[in-house]
Amino acid sequence: MLEPSHNDELPVIPGKRYFTIGEVSELCAVKPHVLRYWEQEFPQLKPVKRRGNRRYYQRQDVLTIRQIRALLYDQGFTIGGARQQMSGETGQQDAGQFNQLVTQMISELEQLLDVLKK
DSSP, rough: OOOOSGGGGSOOOOOOOEEEEEHHHHHHHOOOHHHHHHHHHHOOOOOEEEGEEEEEEEEEHHHHHHHIIIIIIISOOOOOHHHHHHHHHHHHHHHHHHHHHHHHHHHHHHHHHHHHHH
């Protein structure tokens, strides 16, 4: 199975409140051990930990991971450079997340429209 290289090719994020590390791994095309490593490197990533130290990610965490993935894999940033980008100007970061949310919503609405047309 080939991993998608661009976030546009990643699956739509389901409308759930919490996601397991396995689900996030599939949604973001990143292996679970990489997600655990990124938690140490990026202070923005703080999944809720429940019994047994199990991680539960929220939708915002998934979007943040996709943003980190894009910086590292698509734009060629190092971990340090990506961390700097993520913690840089919050206005720019908010705009990027907003654009990502809008793109995601459009994609989900288009899928819903396809289902309704059938």
